[in-house]
Amino acid sequence: xxxxxxxxxxxxxxxxxxxxxxxxxxxxxxxxxxxxxxxxxxxxxxxxxxxxxxxxxxxxxxxxxxxxxxxxxxxxxxxxxxxxxxxxxxxxxxxxxxxxxxxxxxxxxxxxxxxxxxxxxxxxxxxxxxxxxxxxxxxxxxxxxxxxxxxxxxxxxxxxxxxxxxxxxxxxxxxxxxxxxxxxxxxxxxxxxxxxxxxxxxxxxxxxxxxxxxxxxxxxxxxxxxxxxxxxxxxxxxxxxxxxxxxxxxxxxxxxxxxxxxxxxxxxxxxxxxxxxxxxxxxxxxxxxxxxxxxxxxxxxxxxxxxxxxxxxxxxxxxxxxxxxxxxxxxxxxxxxxxxxxxxxxxxxxxxxxxxxxxxxxxxxxxxxxxxxxxxxxxxxxxxxxxxxxxxxxxxxxxxxxxxxxxxxxxxxxxxxxxxxxxxxxxxxxxxxxxxxxxxxxxxxxxxxxxx
Ligand SMILES: Cc1ncc(COP(=O)(O)O)c(C=O)c1O
Numbered sequence: 001x002x003x004x005x006x007x008x009x010x011x012x013x014x015x016x017x018x019x020x021x022x023x024x025x026x027x028x029x030x031x032x033x034x035x036x037x038x039x040x041x042x043x044x045x046x047x048x049x050x051x052x053x054x055x056x057x058x059x060x061x062x063x064x065x066x067x068x069x070x071x072x073x074x075x076x077x078x079x080x081x082x083x084x085x086x087x088x089x090x091x092x093x094x095x096x097x098x099x100x101x102x103x104x105x106x107x108x109x110x111x112x113x114x115x116x117x118x119x120x121x122x123x124x125x126x127x128x129x130x131x132x133x134x135x136x137x138x139x140x141x142x143x144x145x146x147x148x149x150x151x152x153x154x155x156x157x158x159x160x161x162x163x164x165x166x167x168x169x170x171x172x173x174x175x176x177x178x179x180x181x182x183x184x185x186x187x188x189x190x191x192x193x194x195x196x197x198x199x200x201x202x203x204x205x206x207x208x209x210x211x212x213x214x215x216x217x218x219x220x221x222x223x224x225x226x227x228x229x230x231x232x233x234x235x236x237x238x239x240x241x242x243x244x245x246x247x248x249x250x251x252x253x254x255x256x257x258x259x260x261x262x263x264x265x266x267x268x269x270x271x272x273x274x275x276x277x278x279x280x281x282x283x284x285x286x287x288x289x290x291x292x293x294x295x296x297x298x299x300x301x302x303x304x305x306x307x308x309x310x311x312x313x314x315x316x317x318x319x320x321x322x323x324x325x326x327x328x329x330x331x332x333x334x335x336x337x338x339x340x341x342x343x344x345x346x347x348x349x350x351x352x353x354x355x356x357x358x359x360x361x362x363x364x365x366x367x368x369x370x371x372x373x374x375x376x377x378x379x380x381x382x383x384x385x386x387x388x389x390x391x392x393x394x395x396x397x398x399x400x401x402x403x404x405x406x407x408x409x410x411x412x413x414x415x416x417x418x419x420x421x422x423x424x425x426x427x428x429x430x431x432x433x434x435x436x437x438x439x440x441x442x443x444x445x446x447x448x449x450x451x452x
Contacts, residue, residue: 013417015393021066022053029053040447041078041399048389049441052397058085060406063397072411074398079247081277082335083325084406090276090321097317107311114316117323118274118282122256124243124264125284129293131310134246134271135164137283138213140305141267142168145211145240147302148289152186155201155239157214159192163244173448193222195229202237211240216248216257219362219369227263240289242267246281249273251335251366254326275319279312331405332366338403338412339365345416346370346401353423358430359387361401368401375433382435383426385443390422 026044029036037043044053052065061084063073076085083090097110115128131137142154154168163169170176171184188205190198192214202209212234216227227243234241242265248257249270258264267285274280283290283305291297293304325331343365350359360371372387374380391398396418403412429435435443 013394013421016052016069016071016395017393018067018069019050019052019065022051025054025066039078043447045445046399046447047444048385048392048439050389051392060084060086061404061411069395071392071395071397072407072415074396074407074415075400075402076404077277078272079251079402080272080275082250082273082404083276083322083331084404085277087276087406089325090278090318093321094278094314094318097313100313102313103309103311108313108316110313110316110320111311114320114323115282117320118270118284121254121323121327122249122258122268122270122284124256124258124266124268124286125282126287127285127290127294129283129290129305129310130316131281131283131305131307132279132312132315134244134269134281135166136307137269137271137281137305138164138242138244138246139166139168141242141269141283141285142211142213144267144283144289144292144302144304145242147292147300148240149210149238151208151210151239153188153205153209154186155188155190155198155209155212157192158189159218160215160244163213174446174450175448177450192218193220193224193226195226195233198230198233202233202239206237209234209237209239211242213242213244215244215246216252216261216263217364221364222261227261231263231265240266242269242285244269246271247367250323250326251332252364254332274322275315276322278315278318279309280315280319325405329405334405335366335403336364338407338409339368339401341409341412342401342403342407342415343368345412346419349416349420350423352420353427355423355427355430358383359423359426366403368403370401375430381445382439382443383429386429386435386439387422387426388444389439390425391418394418394421 026036035043052069052071054066055063056066057064061072062070064070118128119125146152156163167179167183168187171179172187176184188201190201212230231241243258245256245268250273253259256268258268266289267283269283271281274282292299292302343361346361350356357377358373361368362371363369372380372384374383396415425438429438
């Protein structure tokens, strides 16, 4: 069963006021790391000025920053840490493997065992190929689809804010600097829950689209069998249908969102939640397509995925243990239950503060995102920053409200109390039609912007 290793020790509603060490480290970080962080979502421009800049350690859903402040965290390692930070049995599995070696010249048995475990959980996983991150396997999936179909274009669902740091996707954003126009022109977009928008692409580019790529869902579930229709439209024209389950994989269901919505894609991508924060991702799918990257066919060969660290053994051992826990313990049930408790508490708190039209929450309970609107009802970075700042003040670091297996009722209830306090300040700003005097420092900024 779940082990929350330390009883949580958040001082009841003590204000976090000291970020001195974090502030001092910032200039050092920006001098050596472009953006001050290795992931844009962790960057300074994504958090208020008064926030923990550097984290010293984590346990369960609690983290401690370099100034010694403790927080309950949501999102957890960009959603990669589904069970909890430093989850005992996962790190023990990784450590045991480290003592046996990290990487050999021929595959370890673990590579096969881990692939078979994933295959046993995910309906569409006839074959499996591991890598380290989601971006790499999505790009590999596209290459495979292009080789399989002999076509060039890719149709991606516009609803998702991120698929890959690679050019085929980033070329669609405001940050397309350095990406040749020819690369951008090969990616087309269609809209979620709008099958007509995909049909129009196929009508315009018949026989030219290699792949249709999408997340199964983001905030709204597929309507009227949308995923089945996408698959059908893609197959009718001979295109490959790939689902990006980087976020939904294991969080929505131990077999991925494809198990929830009853659709089997040709290819799918798993990452983030596979190894509880250890770096591992997997391209999985139909043998007929995946086999092109293999040794047992007489077609033209595809250089599929071949990375030095793709099957790094501690990460595989962590993944095997993480997937075992998903299989044997009520992890997914817990995510839904804890998320629902939080969703309800959020709704009550913002209603009591009279800001329910301005502070909103959406998504499945296992994957909750909030929205921040200003006095005129427009999405607002200033108001988002104020809300984040006030949550941080009361010991909650929540760019989203995505829970883990380690968020217990007391963590959730504490968070709801912090939301109440943050919502009260938010209400003051709504009444004043401005965050002036309440927001300390500059607002957060969207990641995709052409200039700083
Ligand atoms: C839906 C989705 N797909 C793919 C990726 C890329 O994964 P990675 O950051 O591991 O390359 C992300 C990362 O946030 C994602 O959210």
